[in-house]
Amino acid sequence: MVTPTPALPIISIAPYLPATYADYSDADRAAVAAQFHAACRDVGFLYLNVEGFLLKDDMDEVLTLGTEFFERPQEEKEKIHIGSMDGARGYQRYGENITQGKADHHEGLDLYAANPYEAVEAGAKPRPLQGDNQYPKTPAGLQPALEAWVDKMHVLGEAVMHAMALGLGMDEAEWKAFWKLSNKSFWSMRLIGYPPLPPNADGRSCGEHKDYGNLTFLHTDSTPDALQVLSRSGEWINANPVPGCVVVNIGAMWDKWTGGMYPATLHRVIHKAPTYRVSLPFFFEPNFDSNITLLDAAKRTAAKEGIELVPEPDVLYGDYLLGKVSGNFKY
């Protein structure tokens, strides 16, 4: 059973954004931090109201240009295939991405932060992620629109991380130290195109999964009844698009930082409507070399709220990422 109405909280991030920070008081920020704490602890998904920060025209344009790219001839898209780079950066054809052993019914363009390794030597085979992003040449406006989006998402990333840190009970000094773990975020971004899921398809439009890193900011077109999130009570809930908002979900690193107090939530896409759906998830992640370990603030808050934490072994984010995505590195 899928619950039709989104039962997800809506939180306004304006009090934490640089351009509007001074318009709000510390009490306003504390109220927003408390909303984040409740949403992350109890739901794992939320709508972030970004009105005034992301303009509707820009939000529409990046998806329109993305749709135009997916409409280009297949051989043109293949010119920037991930196999011609490092097996990670570039175009993935329909059905190529695998989740839980089954092909996802989408095509996509994958982008990452700059190569975290030394440059590839001439003639050598690149390591996974040891390459440069491959942008489509047509439509010409797509690359600048995606690059502008990445810049905006970094601003949003710092604002949301700040609000979450305070919500978890950090003071400003602790937040400053904590931010150093994500201040050179090894971000990634995926432009995804979903044709309608064939009626007898094996697998989903995008199989159920948790995201790897800190946070995901998901921007989609207006198609309803596609993205579903698993509620804590075990029901799939439709997370339909809300104008002026992006969907935020918690990734595996916040789960680890909080010993499971902020669990990464399962989600999936089942897109059956007869339209072509486009989405643009941006993954705001820790730095490639950050060590992820249970936070003191999580221990304090858990003790105060009577929550039992389940600490996990420390992990270097880059190692974790490579382990998770290695299934895609087959070139």
Ligand SMILES: O=C(O)CCC(=O)C(=O)O
């Ligand atoms: O397309 C969507 O709505 C979600 C995609 C997603 O969950 C992902 O790429 O991690």
Ligand SMILES: [Fe+2]
């Ligand atoms: Fe996801």
